[in-house]
Amino acid sequence: MRKKKTILFLSAASLCAAGAAQAQGYGAGEESVGPYLSAGYNYMDFDEKVGGDADISAITARGGWQFARFFAIESDISFGVDDGGFDFNRNEDDLDFDDNNDDDFNDVIAGPGDLGLDYLVGGYGRFIFPVSDKVDLSARAGYAFAEIDSTVQTLGGNQLVFGGSDDGFAFGGSAAYDITENLSLRADYTHYDFSDSNAESFGLNLEVKFGG
Numbered sequence: 034m035r036k037k038k039t040i041l042f043l044s045a046a047s048l049c050a051a052g053a054a055q056a057q058g059y060g061a062g063e064e065s066v067g068p069y070l071s072a073g074y075n076y077m078d079f080d081e082k083v084g085g086d087a088d089i090s091a092i093t094a095r096g097g098w099q100f101a102r103f104f105a106i107e108s109d110i111s112f113g114v115d116d117g118g119f120d121f122n123r124n125e126d127d128l129d130f131d132d133n134n135d136d137d138f139n140d141v142i143a144g145p146g147d148l149g150l151d152y153l154v155g156g157y158g159r160f161i162f163p164v165s166d167k168v169d170l171s172a173r174a175g176y177a178f179a180e181i182d183s184t185v186q187t188l189g190g191n192q193l194v195f196g197g198s199d200d201g202f203a204f205g206g207s208a209a210y211d212i213t214e215n216l217s218l219r220a221d222y223t224h225y226d227f228s229d230s231n232a233e234s235f236g237l238n239l240e241v242k243f244g245g
Contacts, residue, residue, distance in 0.1 A: 066102070067244025071095045071219060075111055075236035079148055081183055081195060081229065087117030087148035093236055097159065099244065105159040107173070111234070113150030121146040121185040121193075151180035153225075153232075155203050167211040174204040177225055179232075201227040205234075215242045 075091045092114055097107025155177030162170045178200045185193040205223035212218060217240045225232040 066099045067242065068096070068098050069105075069107075069240055069242045069244070070097075071238040071240035073219075073236055073238030075221075075234050077111070077113075077150065077153075077235075078233045079117070079150070079181065080231045081148065081181070087119040087146070087183070089113050089117040089148065089150055090115050091150060091153070091234075093238065095238065095240075099161070099242075102163065103161050105161060106157065107159055108154065108156040110152060110154040111150070112152055116147040116149040119146045119148060119183075121187075146183055146185040148181065148183040151182065153177060153179040155223075155225075157203070169209045170206070171209070172204075172206045173223075174202070177201065177203040177227075179225070179227065181230060199227040199229050201225060209240065215244075216240070217242070 072092070072094050075093050076088065077091055078086070078088050080086045090113070091111040093109055093111040095107055095109035097105050099105035155175055157173040157175030159171050159173040162172075164170055178198070180198055182197070183195045185195070187193060203223055203225045205221060207219055207221040209217045209219040219238045219240050221234070221236040221238065223234040223236075225234070
């Protein structure tokens with residue numbers, strides 16, 4: 034699934050670049066600076082270090098301010114719209130939990146699990162590399178906070194809950210294609226390096242620019 038999402042992101046970025054090959058400039062070719070807002074859809078792949086690996090869908094809203102042609106700051110927030118299923122398989126001794134109450138911690142705890150994202154919010158510095166008047170590539174880095182919950186129904190009849198608040202550094206890149214002077218389509222990839230989990234996000238957002 035992760036490979037398919039990477040291909041999806043690269044395909045979106047390639048479409049942006051292909052559009053630039055036939056694009057005409059906006060006069061002087063200098064993009065205006067100022068605020069921008071965007072919203073879109075993300076696939077997220079979460080890998081909890083105690084829980085499991087699950088894919089979820091999320092909606093994302095973003096706001097930013099471009100101070101110069103090559104630099105902007107932005108923040109975004111994502112909300113999960115569904116839970117991702119995963120297969121849980123860990124040793125009882127790893128969790129210090131006797132699932133079947135036999136006083137033996139060498140058994141394996143296994144069962145189906147669900148992972149949900151309550152929210153994920155981050156702030157970033159964004160470095161912009163113009164390819165043409167209509168296409169930008171960019172890299173961003175910052176810090177993000179998330180509320181993640183996963184529930185496992187064990188074979189022993191117990192319910193285990195993992196997750197909670199998590200935070201860590203985040204970084205990634207994007208490709209944006211200007212549909213008009215103030216409207217663009219932006220494909221994003223972001224990696225989140227949280228303390229108790231890691232995540233990758235592949236998103237497609239519609240961005241409105243308000244610079245004058």
